[in-house]
Amino acid sequence: MHYHSLGKLPKKRHVTFLKQDGTLHREHLFGLEGFSGIQSLAYKLDLPSATLAIHDLPQPLPVVSDKSDSLTYRHLKTAELGRNEDWLTSRIPLMFNQQVEISVGFGVPDTLFRNASHHELWYLETGQGWLRSEFGNVQICGGDYVVIPKGLTYQFQYSQGDRFLLTQSLQPIRFPNRYLNRQGQFLEHSPICERDLKLxxxxxxxxxxxxxxxxxxxxxxxFEQVMNHHPFDTVGWDGCYYPFAISIHDFEPIVGRLHLPPPIHQIFESAHFVVCNFVPRLFDFHPEAIPAPYYHSNIDSDEVIFYIEGNFMSRSGIEPGSISLHPAGIPHGPQPGKTEASVGQHSTEELAVMIDTFEPLLLSSRALEIEECTYERSWIAKK
Ligand SMILES: [Fe+2]
Incomplete structure (x- = not known):
């Protein structure tokens, strides 16, 4: 991430910085890897640790299921999830492993929240509003990815009832290194650039x-931390650790004469997964090109696709809000007729987000409630 600052700062770090009443502002460092990683330094009106009490909260529903680790193709219909769920229920994972949790829901945190364990990547399907945080506010809307590093206090001021896809990651979420030069600037061939970032x-x-x-x-x-003041009491901060957003609609797709595999659609990566997005684009332009993907085995990863809108060129039986899981161990590809139908097509309007995890995913009991079980036989042609 690039250096950014907001508000008032003293000329030097770790010096007296007085409020109007002559008392000190309080420095508050947010840093990874024990003062050796990426960080930001904030200046607060009150003591960041001024805590009156910390209470246990009722815990979310268990996520395990006895069918959670079956090996088969999965199709979840998130349109069947309750639209009026509270935000804690909404973030109960549908799929998870030790490193990553993937949720879909309709309620975003409208109270102050801090994820002390996971970095968060939101995809907001519709709606508009703000992400408020102790590092400032980001104006956001449908189509935005919102990246919230762990340990920051935030609150959505956003229309409720709009579907989101949330990925929680133990490791930081970043842009792919191959899009960046050695100094961290986006390269000319990157499908995104600094101007696309919403800081x-x-x-x-x-x-x-x-x-x-x-x-x-x-x-x-x-847990619930009761503080004696509001944590959004920052007067200024600077550094490289902060929340931001970027729209899926600002991702400029790269196309070729022949089919290009999903890494060409990548937007984020972490140590244990990658995120790609399929956006409206021209198809491959070789005269004999097959735009639909070839059959493939994800030998090292489980593939999750969240389908947002448009016609999904290689899939049958999928609807907006569907999630497919194509696990490692069994190959997948277009359903019958989809390969032939793609030949001669010039463009697609599909919009979808793909998450490939490097460790196997388990399904939660929440996922099994919305599973459409005929999907595993959808490659069998009707005769
Ligand atoms: Fe695939």
């Missing part, structure tokens, strides 16, 4: 001594 632009400094509650996730437990 925090509005810093609201809340000076309040009212008790304020922050919900915290730490590992698989939830």
């Amino acid at each position: 925090p632009t509005v810093l609201e400094t809340i000076d309040s001594c009212e008790e304020t509650k922050v919900t915290i996730r730490r590992h698989n437990r939830y």
Whole structure:
């Protein structure tokens, strides 16, 4: 991430920086890898650790299931999830492993929240509003990915009832290294560039001594921290660790004369998964090109695709909001007739997000409730 700053800063780090009443602002460092990794330094009105109490919260529903690790093709219909669920229920994973959790829901955190264990990557399908945070506010809307590094306090001020895809990762989520030069700037051939990033632009400094509650996730437990002030009391910050957004509609697809595999559609990576997006684009332009993908075995990864809108050129029986899981161990590809139908086509309007995890995914009981079980036989041609 690139250096960014917002608000008031003293000329040097770790020097006296006085408020109007002559008392000190409080420095608050947010850093990974024990003062050796990426970081930001914020200046606060109150003591960041001024905590009145920490309570246990009711824990979310268990995510395990006795059918969770079957080997088969999966199709989940998220349109069947309840649209009026609270935000904690909405983030119960559909699929998960030790490193990554993938959720789909309709309720975003409208209370103060801090994920102390996972970095978060949101994809917001529709809606509009703001991501508020102690690093400033980011204006967001449908089509945006929102990246929220772990350990930051945030709150969505966003229309409820809009579907989201949430990926929680133990390891940081970043742009692929091959899009960047050695200095960290996007290269000319990258499908995204700095101008596409939506950074925090509005810093609201809340000076309040009212008790304020922050919900915290730490590992698989939830807590409520009661602070003696509001955590959005930042007067300034600078560094490279902050939330931001980028729209799927600003991803400029790269196309070729013959079929190009999914890494050409990649937008994010982490140590344990990659994220690609399939966006409206021209098809391959060799006169005999087959635009649909060839059959393939993901020998090292489980493939999750969240289908958003458009006609999905290689899939049958899929609807907006569907999720397919094509696990390692069994090959997949277009359903019968889809390869032939793609020949001669010039473009696609499909919109979908793909997550390939490097460790096997398990399904939760929440996922099994919305599973459409005929999918595993959808490659058998009707005679
Ligand atoms: Fe695939």
